[in-house]
Amino acid sequence: MxxxxxxxxxxxxxxxxxxxxTVAIVLMLSLHSSEFDRNDVVSGRILDVVGPVQRxxxxxxxxxxxxxxxxxxxxxxxxxxxxxxxxxxKLRPLGSRLEELKQENERLHKLLKIPFDPDYHRxxxxxxxxxxxxxxxxxxxxxxxxxxxxxxxxxxxxxGVLGRVVMVxxxxxxxxxxxxxxxxxxxxxxxxxxxxxxxxxxxxxxxMEFVSHEADVKVDDLIxxxxxGEGFPKGLVVGRVEKVGSGSSGxxxxxxxxxxVDFDHIENVAIFMVPSRYSVDKSFDWDSGLAEEP
Amino acid sequence: xxxxxxxxxxxxxxxxLQELSLxxxxxxxxxxxxxxxxxxxxxxxxxxxxGPVLAFIxxxxxxxxxxxxxxxxxxxxxxxxxxxxxxSIRLRAAEFLHLxxxxxxxxxxxxxxxxxxxxxxxxxxxxxxxxxxxxVATMLVMPLVxxxxxxxxxxxxxxx
Numbered sequence: 423m424x425x426x427x428x429x430x431x432x433x434x435x436x437x438x439x440x441x442x443x444t445v446a447i448v449l450m451l452s453l454h455s456s457e458f459d460r461n462d463v464v465s466g467r468i469l470d471v472v473g474p475v476q477r478x479x480x481x482x483x484x485x486x487x488x489x490x491x492x493x494x495x496x497x498x499x500x501x502x503x504x505x506x507x508x509x510x511x512k513l514r515p516l517g518s519r520l521e522e523l524k525q526e527n528e529r530l531h532k533l534l535k536i537p538f539d540p541d542y543h544r545x546x547x548x549x550x551x552x553x554x555x556x557x558x559x560x561x562x563x564x565x566x567x568x569x570x571x572x573x574x575x576x577x578x579x580x581x582g583v584l585g586r587v588v589m590v591x592x593x594x595x596x597x598x599x600x601x602x603x604x605x606x607x608x609x610x611x612x613x614x615x616x617x618x619x620x621x622x623x624x625x626x627x628x629x630m631e632f633v634s635h636e637a638d639v640k641v642d643d644l645i646x647x648x649x650x651g652e653g654f655p656k657g658l659v660v661g662r663v664e665k666v667g668s669g670s671s672g673x674x675x676x677x678x679x680x681x682x683v684d685f686d687h688i689e690n691v692a693i694f695m696v697p698s699r700y701s702v703d704k705s706f707d708w709d710s711g712l713a714e715e716p
Numbered sequence: 717x718x719x720x721x722x723x724x725x726x727x728x729x730x731x732x733l734q735e736l737s738l739x740x741x742x743x744x745x746x747x748x749x750x751x752x753x754x755x756x757x758x759x760x761x762x763x764x765x766x767g768p769v770l771a772f773i774x775x776x777x778x779x780x781x782x783x784x785x786x787x788x789x790x791x792x793x794x795x796x797x798x799x800x801x802x803x804s805i806r807l808r809a810a811e812f813l814h815l816x817x818x819x820x821x822x823x824x825x826x827x828x829x830x831x832x833x834x835x836x837x838x839x840x841x842x843x844x845x846x847x848x849x850x851x852v853a854t855m856l857v858m859p860l861v862x863x864x865x866x867x868x869x870x871x872x873x874x875x876x
Binding site: 435438439442443445446447448449450451482483 | 732767768769771772775776785786787788790791794795798833837
């Protein structure tokens with residue numbers, strides 16, 4: 423036995439080589455595909471053994487492939503990102519334009535909600551210029567003769583009365599606001615129905631004139647158009663009483679009214695016109711460029 | 717404790733790189749035999765850690781992965797390792813450049829051993845361009861692979 427062990431030790435390399443070569447040949451001859459027998463138990467066992475080994479060997483490949491896939495996905499993401507950025511650059515101006523249109527839409531919606539006398543014809547326009555000076559408070563709107571605007575048409579915004587048209591061009595009109603020195607609007611105090619005239623003084627406030635000392639007027643009373651005369655329809659908001667003068671001199675009270683309209687932030691306006699006076703030719707002398715009083 | 721397994725690990729890495737990571741279709745003809753280079757190197761310089769058993773297992777795994785008849789690579793790799801072991805003293809004394817044609821011949825021999833058994837088993841159905849491209853590709857990449865193996869050898873096995 424010892425001699426056999428010594429012999430094996432002496433020829434160990436040779437024996438191992440012989441064994442592995444023999445096993446290799448046996449494997450080749452027993453498992454080659456042309457004579458592969460599905461019912462061969464030995465072959466099945468060997469395949470069962472090498473299956474997990476293959477999975478083990480494949481593990482780095484699976485990881486490698488996953489990394490590769492992830493990298494290609496990241497590359498694609500980067501490409502998509504660049505594409506989206508480019509599209510966003512294109513869409514950004516549209517976004518601000520959209521916001522602008524949205525705001526305009528909201529303003530026009532508010533204009534449409536203004537209650538008005540059904541006898542009046544209504545249209546809308548946009549403020550395109552401010553022709554105010556030290557001696558006038560007026561605006562230019564982008565609706566004129568061609569659009570059917572005529573002199574003395576009433577210009578209104580959702581907050582209240584803005585003014586009236588005093589001059590009409592082919593596609594633009596000049597509007598004097600309530601603040602203008604030449605503006606006179608018949609009004610009344612909504613609570614006590616006291617009548618008066620709202621007059622502009624080229625300042626930021628209005629004066630309510632011809633209100634007697636005995637009249638019931640308080641600070642914060644709402645002032646609306648009275649509907650007297652032919653110009654303004656009844657019930658349009660003009661402003662609120664800000665100050666009631668306490669001086670006893672003269673026949674009338676001095677009332678200061680704060681206009682409901684913020685004249686510095688007007689973009690869209692509604693124009694009210696009486697259909698019976700819906701005629702341009704009679705109201706404007708195109709040769710002289712002056713409006714005639716109706 | 718794991719240091720003696722470094723050659724086996726490098727052979728395994730070479731196998732993964734050779735059979736799995738390199739693109740199959742494009743490089744099948746010119747795919748170098750990295751396993752053979754690894755076995756050659758370790759058999760020359762650390763024959764105690766790279767014997768016929770390691771060559772057999774590596775060859776068997778190659779057969780499993782590549783789908784070739786089981787034992788084909790195992791047999792040829794064992795023969796190559798035994799041959800390199802037999803001439804190791806003479807090969808170690810040779811210049812590195814002289815080893816390049818040696819590796820070329822070894823790959824050719826490896827191919828022919830496989831072709832011999834393949835012909836027996838499959839009526840000579842082997843893909844012939846493979847037998848030309850692989851030895852040349854193996855010879856060309858050998859300096860790079862050996863440089864990496866030398867680095868691993870010096871880093872991990874120099875004083876073990």
